[in-house]
Structure formats: structure tokens, C-alpha cells
Amino acid sequence: MTESIGVAFLGVGRMGEIHLRNLASISGVKVLVVADAKLDSAERGRRMIGAESASADIEGAIQYPGVDAVIIVSPTDTHAQLIEASSMAGKAVFCEKPIALDLAETKRVVDVVLSRKTPIQLGFMRRYDPGYAAAKKKIDQGELGNLETFRALSRDTFPPDLKFLLSSGGIFLDMAVHDLDLARFLVGEVDEVLSWGSVLVDQRFAEAGDADTAVCLLRFRNGVLGVVETARRSNWGYDIRTEIAGSLGKVVIEAPQKIPMTFSKDFASTFDHYENFPDRFEAAYRLELEAFFRTLRERKQPAPGPADGLETLRLALAATRSWREQRPVKISEIA
Numbered sequence: 001m002t003e004s005i006g007v008a009f010l011g012v013g014r015m016g017e018i019h020l021r022n023l024a025s026i027s028g029v030k031v032l033v034v035a036d037a038k039l040d041s042a043e044r045g046r047r048m049i050g051a052e053s054a055s056a057d058i059e060g061a062i063q064y065p066g067v068d069a070v071i072i073v074s075p076t077d078t079h080a081q082l083i084e085a086s087s088m089a090g091k092a093v094f095c096e097k098p099i100a101l102d103l104a105e106t107k108r109v110v111d112v113v114l115s116r117k118t119p120i121q122l123g124f125m126r127r128y129d130p131g132y133a134a135a136k137k138k139i140d141q142g143e144l145g146n147l148e149t150f151r152a153l154s155r156d157t158f159p160p161d162l163k164f165l166l167s168s169g170g171i172f173l174d175m176a177v178h179d180l181d182l183a184r185f186l187v188g189e190v191d192e193v194l195s196w197g198s199v200l201v202d203q204r205f206a207e208a209g210d211a212d213t214a215v216c217l218l219r220f221r222n223g224v225l226g227v228v229e230t231a232r233r234s235n236w237g238y239d240i241r242t243e244i245a246g247s248l249g250k251v252v253i254e255a256p257q258k259i260p261m262t263f264s265k266d267f268a269s270t271f272d273h274y275e276n277f278p279d280r281f282e283a284a285y286r287l288e289l290e291a292f293f294r295t296l297r298e299r300k301q302p303a304p305g306p307a308d309g310l311e312t313l314r315l316a317l318a319a320t321r322s323w324r325e326q327r328p329v330k331i332s333e334i335a
Contacts, residue, residue, distance in 0.1 A: 152241070
């Protein structure tokens with residue numbers, strides 16, 4: 001790896017802009033080319049980061065001279081193709097989750113990158129949130145004792161539009177997947193799930209064959225029991241909470257206050273909630289990219305890697321099947 005890591009940046013939507021802003025603060029990293037299917041978006045990204053070039057040829061940007069690593073923040077249905085092309089070109093990869101929504105396609109791409117030993121990190125950013133990272137350390141040090149229960153709740157502030165819903169893969173693959181990944185990260189692999197889903201918020205979810213409110217019960221291989229609650233709307237703000245309890249103690253990860261100030265008056269108090277994921281996980285998005293480039297310099301494999309992407313997808317697919325077939329599903333059924 002050269003002293004300055006050259007980057008091809010693919011995709012300039014909302015998530016792309018978040019990552020571009022964070023890249024600007026990482027020393028020793030130079031974005032050489034920004035690509036998007038819409039050239040005006042690519043040019044906007046080029047100006048944001050001061051890149052050499054903007055292009056509407058997304059796959060072609062991987063071959064731009066001097067590129068060592070590719071950041072993929074393009075639409076989900078392009079991830080697999082771009083990961084494979086980057087791997088075949090000998091480039092390291094950071095890609096937003098998922099690799100693909102289809103298990104067979106995900107397996108195929110994972111086989112490619114593992115066979116070529118491509119350094120690849122997937123954007124499960126909550127693993128890098130300071131609260132979740134500290135919880136992981138406590139668990140690994142045995143400070144909770146024998147783990148017993150896992151609980152996670154995620155509520156988005158605003159429901160997505162119908163166009164997004166039709167291509168998202170559903171509530172378990174698109175949204176609950178973050179908590180399912182945390183379940184694997186903090187507790188271990190899951191053996192069996194039982195899910196329910198309802199349309200309680202917006203009838204557009206029914207039109208998309210999706211649910212807007214869901215609950216998934218987890219039975220882990222190590223005997224721990226868990227529950228993941230997911231909802232697509234919260235009138236009080238972005239609401240993310242997690243608890244892991246053991247025989248000696250528990251950890252709770254939540255950040256209800258955006259600003260560390262409570263206003264009290266007339267026998268009542270108020271404080272500001274986070275509005276959505278960009279501000280709640282602002283630090284996590286920056287830290288995951290810092291970790292990616294640090295591991296490249298240290299010539300290590302970044303994490304979470306392709307195997308994590310595959311197993312978390314398998315878990316989310318099992319949750320989806322359980323909901324649709326109204327029965328418990330073992331993860332081993334998803335092959």
C-alpha cells in the first residue's frame with residue numbers, strides 16, 4: 001500500500017455525501033475519482049472532496065490510475081457487481097451493506113473475494129459506535145458473566161417512500177438487519193428465529209408486500225434468548241436501544257439526547273432527540289472508515305468482512321421466511 005491511499009468513490013446519494021465528508025478528515029487518503037450514474041451528482045461529489053475527476057462510468061472508475069481502494073455507496077442492486085469488479089482489479093473495498101439481497105449471489109461474490117484475499121469491509125456502522133464498541137469490550141472481558149438475554153429496538157423517524165420499499169428487500173433485510181448483525185457481533189450466532197410483522201403505520205407497506213412494524217425472537221446457539229423490535233416510524237425521533245444482560249451485570253446502549261442539555265421549567269423537563277441515523281451514528285460512520293484505512297495500512301483484513309455479510313443476510317432471510325410462513329425457522333434452513 002502506498003503512503004497515500006488512492007480512492008475511487010462510487011455513488012453520491014445521501015449516504016455518499018456522509019462518507020465523502022468523513023473522508024475529507026482522514027489523513028493519508030486521496031479521493032482521485034468520484035463516479036455516479038448521474039454526472040451532475042458525480043461532479044457535486046468531486047467538488048465536495050476536491051477529487052481529480054468526476055465520471056458517470058461507475059465501473060470504469062475502478063480502473064482510474066492510482067486507485068488502491070474503492071468505496072461503494074451506490075444502489076444496493078449494484079453492490080455485488082462492483083465488489084466483484086474491484087476484487088478482480090486487485091482493489092480493497094469498503095461497501096455499504098448488503099453485498100446483495102439474494103443468498104446465492106452473495107455466496108458467489110463472497111467466494112470470489114475470499115479466493116482473491118480481497119480486503120473488504122461492509123458498512124455495519126453500529127459496530128463502530130462508541131457505545132456498542134464499549135459494550136463488546138465488556139462482554140469479551142467477561143464482566144457480564146454468562147450471557148442470558150439480548151434486546152434491541154430500532155424505530156426510524158420517517159417511513160421511506162413506496163419506490164424504496166419495492167426494492168429494499170423488506171423490513172428484516174433493510175432495517176432489522178442492523179440489530180441482527182449486532183446480535184451476532186455481541187452475543188454469537190443464532191440457531192432459530194420466530195418473527196411477526198404488521199402494517200400499522202402506512203398502507204404503502206402492504207402495497208409493497210412489506211411490514212412497517214415487526215418483532216423477531218432469537219434463540220442463540222449458546223442458549224441466550226433475544227428479541228428484536230423494529231418500526232418504521234417514530235413521532236418522537238430516531239429511537240435505537242439495546243440491552244444485553246448476564247449473570248453478573250448488563251450493558252445498555254442508547255443515546256436519547258442529541259444535545260447534553262435538559263431544559264426544566266414549570267415542573268417539567270425537555271431535551272432534544274436525534275432526528276435520524278446520520279446524526280445518531282455520526283461518530284460511527286467516521287470511525288468505520290478510519291478503521292478501514294488503518295487496517296489497509298497494517299495489511300490486515302478489515303471487519304465486518306464478507307463472511308459477516310453472508311451470515312447476517314442468512315439471519316435476516318430466516319426472519320423474513322418466519323414472518324411470511326408464520327412458523328419458527330432454523331438458520332440452517334437458509335442454504
